[in-house]
Amino acid sequence: QVQLQESGPGLVKPSETLSLTCTVSGGSTTTYYWSWIRQPPGKGLEWIGYMYYSGITNYNPSLKSRVTISVDTSKNQFSLKLSSVTAADTAVYYCARDQGRDGYLDWGQGILVTVSS
């Protein structure tokens, strides 16, 4: 069974870049979609985007100008970069494996990232 684990700083300063990594075990990043989803405190889930194993990416239009998702198949990891962060980007960030439109999401445990000076 696939397991996903987020890692990265829990505190980021405004205007800086948020960087997170997701380490995958029990599965290979050479297949499926590799996604990031976030959840602001007390709010619902927001899809950030994914990278397909082929290298194709797709991002939430509301975040597209600030987001980069990449996959490192040699390390079985994928990453998220979100630039020019503000307090509105404070959230629990989840990494997930997405099996596609006829599948479902396998979730990591999530990591709280706070944007504050």
Add this chain to the structure above:
Amino acid sequence: SYELTQPPSVSVSPGQTASITCSGDKLGDKYACWYQQKPGQSPVLIIYQNSKRPSGIPERFSGSNSGNTATLTISGTQAMDEADYYCQAWDSSTVVFGGGTKLTVL
């Protein structure tokens, strides 16, 4: 952009049936998933491909999807089912979540 609409809250008495809806344009032409999320935890898959239950999910959870509405039904609701529930589907190569429904078991 595509939207999935859920009621913000649903209340049910223990042992009764709870129904949570998820509405979107021609949602019945897509596959819907449902996730349960308890405080401080990651979402857990409870229904995929509209009506399939992963192993380990109790039979009291069931799903359907037709027309513009997907429905999650919990039969014989238990106190442990109190949680937030999210529907999810794909549209035009993007992933969409409903706004979530808080299920209260009173």
